[in-house]
Amino acid sequence: MSTQSSGAGPGDGPSAGAAAAAGGYPGGGAGAAGDAWETVIGLEIHVQLSTRTKMFCGCEVTFGEPPNTRVCPICLGHPGVLPVTNEKAIEYATRIALALDCRIADRTIFHRKNYFYPDLPKAYQISQYDLPLGIGGHLDVELEDGALLRIGITRVHLEEDAGKLVHAGGASGRIAGADYSLVDFNRGGTPLVEIVTEPDISTPDQARSFLTQLRSLVQQLGVSDVNMEEGSLRCDANVSVRHPGQPLGTKTELKNMNSFRFLHRGLEAEIERQRGSLEAGERIVQETVHFDPATGRVSTLRSKEEAHDYRYFPEPDLPPIELDAEYVERVRAGLPELPAARKERLMGRYGLPPKDAALLAANKPLGDYFEAVAAITGDPRMSANWVLGDLSAYLNTSGLDVADCPVKPPALAEMLGLVLDGTLSGKMGKEVFEAMAETGRDAKSIVAEKGLGQISDVGALDAVVARIVAANPGPAEEFRQGRDKVLGFFVGQIMKETRGQANPQLVNELLRKHLVGR
Ligand SMILES: [Zn+2]
Secondary structure (H helix, E strand, C coil): CCCCCCCCHHHHCCCCCHHHHHHHCCCCCCCCCCCCCEEEEEEEEEEECCCCECCCCCCECCCCCCCCCCCCCCCCCCCCCCCCCCHHHHHHHHHHHHHCCCEECCCECCEEEECCCCCCCCCEEEECCCCCCEEEEEEEEECCCCCEEEEEEEEEEEEECCCEEEEECCCCCCCCCCCEEEEECCCCCCEEEEEEECCCECCHHHHHHHHHHHHHHHHHHCCCCCCCCCCCEEEEEEEEEECCCCCCCCCEEEEEECCHHHHHHHHHHHHHHHHHHHHCCCCCCCEEEEEECCCCEEEEEEECCCHHHHCCEECCCCCCECCCHHHHHHHHHCCCCCHHHHHHHHHHHHCCCHHHHHHHHHCHHHHHHHHHHHHHHCCHHHHHHHHHHHHHHHHHHHCCCHHHCCCCHHHHHHHHHHHHCCCCCHHHHHHHHHHHHHHCCCHHHHHHHHCCCCECCHHHHHHHHHHHHHHCHHHHHHHHCCCCCHHHHHHHHHHHHCCCCECHHHHHHHHHHHHHCC
């Protein structure tokens, strides 16, 4: 259920879709305050699993290989072949379902979803229908203002991906205007998990926050590379608008959003289109729509299939899957620490503010980096500030992953140690960090080479302060008369004399001693 050829699938079936949750809608409009429309959004997310082999055959799961080189009679749908369920795919799907707090069905079966399209050689997709693997979970999503929004998960089920059509000759790469189309079956039969949410989302921002956090969760489970550009994470949205208190409006399905930005822009455009139509007295037709990022417009792909159009029936070639409690508990025990739990732990153990904890929990390598630095420095707040500040900024600009960062946690921790013991000011620390990132060298050798380092030697500074106070009797007298501002003048003089390397706190103490202390 992943290509233009397929419809909304089981999301339109007996248990899901906007119609299922009229009572659970949390309210809230999508637009400016005071406008009379509210938006209801439910998402369907497809995750390609990173198993070694396909869902029902032994072909390798790959990306970017020459077309039609990872195929066999089973995934090509030749007559007389028998599919065999990939055990790893069941384990991965169970992991996702458990991480979303779903109940795991004790008995689940596959169905055939029948439709004809050139990327589907069997003319049916093996999917799940009324007995999905996971049911009734939720994900608590942190919104941009820090509030939590619980988004219900209707179902999590397993299915196989279709092949990929390449439309050639046209400018857009879409079927309209193409001279001919080619099909690559390498992707056909790749295991997919479909996650269907309740229609608990009411703005494009919330949809984006949900997808971002779901992506991070699935990534941390180690079951998919969740690469949106390569299509291993794809998102469809069911959208409708209504006046508050009214029954749900007719929904449309916005297909195949392949980036967070397109999801946001596509939703905005579709909400706008639906409101405009309704305000003009038109009716919304239940249909599948496509958002074109180039024009910013939404267009109809086709009228929407109903579940009965697919003539679902149980797949006769595959046995039911019965996951016993022991299996489920074994998978649950193997789950890594999930972002929500890690955020709580980072706040509790290190005293980090919620926002910092959420950022570090959402990005596993960065969170691990932070914990390694904090363990050495013993100052978690400062370590978090550096990891989320200078280090993240450097990674963004350089385009490097945390793993490839030339400054490893012990090296950053060593530099922070120099800031903590007063050898470096915070500002000098930034300079040293930049040099470390650029050269891969350690902090101490850079400090020595550049002659950096604060003057924290009391004896050396004391002499400078004494000399400057003696040389400026006028201002010194003013200070004694109570003009505190004169202190700034002295600090300036001392910094000039020491080329900015005097430890400011020490300068302050010494100045007060020399000006009034005796
Ligand atoms: Zn195959």
